[in-house]
Amino acid sequence: MESGKPKKSYLTTTRRVFTNSLMGGIIGGVIGWFLYPIFRFLIPPKNINQDSNIVKLNATEIPVGKSKIVNYNEIPTIVIRTNQGLFALTAVCTHLGCIVNWDEVNQEIVCPCHAAKYDLNGNVLSGPAPKPLTLVKAKIIDDKILIGEA
Numbered sequence: 001m002e003s004g005k006p007k008k009s010y011l012t013t014t015r016r017v018f019t020n021s022l023m024g025g026i027i028g029g030v031i032g033w034f035l036y037p038i039f040r041f042l043i044p045p046k047n048i049n050q051d052s053n054i055v056k057l058n059a060t061e062i063p064v065g066k067s068k069i070v071n072y073n074e075i076p077t078i079v080i081r082t083n084q085g086l087f088a089l090t091a092v093c094t095h096l097g098c099i100v101n102w103d104e105v106n107q108e109i110v111c112p113c114h115a116a117k118y119d120l121n122g123n124v125l126s127g128p129a130p131k132p133l134t135l136v137k138a139k140i141i142d143d144k145i146l147i148g149e150a
């Protein structure tokens with residue numbers, strides 16, 4: 001005996017399930033797309049190179065004669081490795097705040113904006129910079145460079 005109501009076929013049910021799943025996936029994706037940046041903003045990423053406020057680098061990252069800019073306590077810090085030793089200083093020029101560079105040839109720290117020059121201890125050698133750069137503690141232990149360590 002057949003009723004007047006049409007029977008749902010297996011194909012119809014499968015199509016509905018597929019469509020609902022697809023729509024759910026799209027809506028979930030859009031919601032995730034909106035919420036992901038908010039979560040990223042609220043939950044700061046873990047930096048495996050930082051333990052408390054000490055920055056750790058592999059010594060191979062800064063060969064002798066070279067430098068690298070790192071963030072130490074949220075401040076750009078220039079780490080310079082020379083034959084005289086390891087030096088770390090705030091990399092923000094005391095004139096107008098440009099980020100300084102290491103001039104390997106002349107063995108001095110130079111500001112690219114108005115040519116202030118500093119020595120490895122941060123003292124002003126020339127230019128408009130009114131104050132020295134601040135020294136940051138740094139040392140090499142085994143194959144690690146520690147910035148911010150006593």
Ligand code: FES
Pocket residue numbers: 093094095096097098111112113114115116127128129
């Ligand atoms: S900002 Fe560095 S010398 Fe002016």
